[in-house]
Amino acid sequence: MKQYVIAIFVLAFIWACNNPSVSNSGGDDLGEAVFKKNCKLCHGIDGKQMLNGAKDLNLSTMTLEERVNIITNGKKVMIPFKDVLTAKEIKAVAQYTKDTFKPGK
Numbered sequence: 001m002k003q004y005v006i007a008i009f010v011l012a013f014i015w016a017c018n019n020p021s022v023s024n025s026g027g028d029d030l031g032e033a034v035f036k037k038n039c040k041l042c043h044g045i046d047g048k049q050m051l052n053g054a055k056d057l058n059l060s061t062m063t064l065e066e067r068v069n070i071i072t073n074g075k076k077v078m079i080p081f082k083d084v085l086t087a088k089e090i091k092a093v094a095q096y097t098k099d100t101f102k103p104g105k
């Protein structure tokens, strides 16, 4: 009986690790999905599109906190996302832009 309980725990753990929605990798999949849905329009899939004066995200030197801030509150043409996305989604997409768009890409 005890082994059963352990086996179920192990299986649940493996399942949790493989499940992208609860992955520990910093929410990359979530960040990518959020970006494609909400940000691509202005920034482009490669971050280089500069619609309405959007900056090339590959050249951005913003920290994660600054990104979270601009995504949450917006700036000029960029609309605030605080009513559109959850805090978790904002953090994930901020991390995604930081990891994905880099100079020289």
Ligand code: HEC
Pocket: 034, 035, 038, 039, 040, 041, 042, 043, 051, 052, 053, 054, 055, 056, 057, 059, 060, 061, 062, 067, 070, 071, 075, 076, 077, 078, 079, 081, 093, 094, 097
């Ligand atoms: C309506 C068009 C639009 C949408 C949609 C949009 N942005 Fe922006 N974004 C802008 C503009 C314009 C700027 C430049 C603002 C400024 O500094 O004047 C900007 C700036 C930024 C910056 C700062 C870059 C820098 O270093 O100055 C980041 C990071 C960013 N956007 C991320 C995002 C993310 C993530 C999303 C999706 C959640 C998003 N944006 C959606 C238009 C947009």
